[in-house]
Amino acid sequence: MSIKAKTVTLLLLSLLVTGIIVGSAGIFVLYRQTMSSTQVTMANQATQLAGQVGDLFEAFAKGGKHFGNDMDLQSGDPARIQAKLDTYLHTSWGVDRLNFLDATGKRIAIAPFDAKIIGDNLADRKFFKDTVSDKQSHVSEVIINRVTKVPSVIVTQPVKSANGQLAGMVLQAVDLATLQDILSTIKVGSSGVAAIVTKEGSLVAHTNKELVKEEKKIAGEMLQTLQQDDGHLVNYTDIAGRESVAVSIPIKNTDWFVLVSLPASEVKSAFTASLLWMIIALVAGLIIVGLVAWMYLIKTLRPMELLTGEVTKLGNGDLAIQITANSNDEVGQLSKALAQAIGSFRTTIAGVKDQSEMVTASSEQLVSIADVSSKAIEEIAARVTAIASGSESTEKLVGDGVTTSDRLANLAGDMRTKVSQLADQATVAGSTTGQGQAVLKDAADAIDVVVQSAEGNIRLTTQINTKTEQVKGILAVIDGIARQTNLLALNAAIEAARAGESGRGFAVVAEEVRKLAESTESSAKEVADIINGMVADIDQMTKATEGTAPLAAKGANAIQQAQAGFAKIAETVDSMLSNSQATLIAAEDVNGIAGSIETAMKAIAQLTTEANYSVQNVAAASEEMTSQSEEVTSSAHQLGQIAQSLRESVQQFKV
Helix, strand or coil: CCHHHHHHHHHHHHHHHHHHHHHHHHHHHHHHHHHHHHHHHHHHHHHHHHHHHHHHHHHHHHHHHHHHHCHHHHHCCHHHHHHHHHHHHHHCCCEEEEEEEECCCEEEEEECCCHHHCCCECCCCHHHHHHHHHCCCCECCCEECCCCCCEEEEEEEEEECCCCCEEEEEEEEEEHHHHHHHHHCCCCCCCCEEEEECCCCEEEEECCHHHHHCCCECCCHHHHHHHHCCCCCEEEECCCCCEEEEEEEECCCCCCEEEEEEEHHHHHHHHHHHHHHHHHHHHHHHHHHHHHHHHHHHHHHHHHHHHHHHHHHHHCCECCCCCCCCCCCHHHHHHHHHHHHHHHHHHHHHHHHHHHHHHHHHHHHHHHHHHHHHHHHHHHHHHHHHHHHHHHHHHHHHHHHHHHHHHCHHHCHHHHHHHHHHHHHHHHHHHHHHHHHHHHHHHHHHHHHHHHHCCCHHHHHHHHHHHHHHHHHHHHHHHHHHHHHHHHHHHHHHHHHHHHHHHHHHHHHHHHHHHHHHHHHHHHHHHHHHHHHHHHHHHHHHHHCCCCHHHHHHHHHHHHHHHHHHHHHHHHHHHHHHHHHHHHHHHCCHHHHHHHHHHHHHHHHHHHHHHHHHHHHHHHHHHHHHHHHHHHHHHHHHHHHHHHHHHHHHCCCEC
């Protein structure tokens, strides 16, 4: 799922959850507000009704004070009392008749006058008993007039004599139509009702007058609840059987209370209507918030979509893309960081491309140098083969010289000691040569370490360089041997000349040995020149393969040790030359001529053998160098292939 889809889903879920939470809270608050508003409205209406009814009875109470202080009423004279009642009836609002009872409960006057009921005794009535008991004003239950059938209530007003005794009481019959008129001023909802109820639950007045006539009552726990929770909203079932809510307010100066009732269905309808408008407002608000959030979401996700497209191009190897950041938020910061990374990557790829081309060029140069070295090594091998052929001829001539010198052995008796010493020195030279070979073996081991440590071209180049140095050392030995052979041949020729006719044959052999030595020395110089040229080429290869300085130094150290060993060989050879000179000095003695020649020829034979052995070593080294040169060429070709593969890989990126 894409980020856009996830964000849209999250937005919808957020709006849904917000709608549920806000809707639930709104419903709860709306319900509380509806019930609170209903309670306040009904309480205000009930308070207004209670105030009006209370004011009415307060007026009755004030009028009762006049009754209590009226002398005519205190006189006990029925005529005077009747006249007074007639007067008060015309001035009393809300009273439809007045009665006067004496202290025994007998009715002695009534206004309007009705002779039929004069003389009735009402001592058994509760309102009479209550007034006699505490000499205070009281309000009766609803009474239905026996004549007019009109419901009314009686308000008693005690009349006291001069001595404070109860002389009688005035009964004010209050027409309930007055209270009905007061109730008609209040409209409770569209179908609510208002009522005036006594503490016993009797209806004094009701919006539905018929219920008063039917003497309906509120009884039981509901009556107690209404009386106790005055001013608060109470759920109850009204007289008509409807589920309703009601508020009761007590009426001052009476034991009555005003009841304002509203059907629960009407409250529910009002709540439902308000809830509908609230839901409409909530949905409209959520739609507006959703649209704003959607616009913001589109504005926020658009850069991410563009960035995703550019990253897709980057995944396809296109490094030429340009990413711009148009904001400072997280997306803008990501764009800037990605642009920097792409720039660095672009620079790196360009550098790799350039380096791959350089590696390709270097590999081609290395192949060319390896080819030149291979040709030089082949030429060296050819020259070494020629030297080997010449060494064989020299060895044959030296053999002939030894045969000739044997003929003169009987003349060199006193030279045997020197020859023995020369043999000892030759032994030392052989021992020293063995040491030199051991040192050369160490050098070969060190070079093997170089071979194992170096990689690719470095290893092969170092081996070629090492073998070249070995060849140069061997050529130096060959050159020294050739010079020594030439010197010995010269000395032999001198001695043969001194020997006269008997040494002429030996002089011919000595001349041939000298020529062969010169030829060997000339060939060795040519080989040295070729090797020097090859060394120059190898130096170029060495410069192309930097980084092998530590291992090359170790190889150079081993070669220096080999040179030191060969220096010892040179010292031994010098000693041999010294002994040979001593032998030549002794040969000045006529008796030592033949021995000197024999010793010289043996030395020549030994040197020729060594030269032949050295030439064989040079041939083997040349073959090994040829193999290594081929390996260098192969590695150079592999390096070229790797560089080409790297260049092809880099070409996949568009810089």
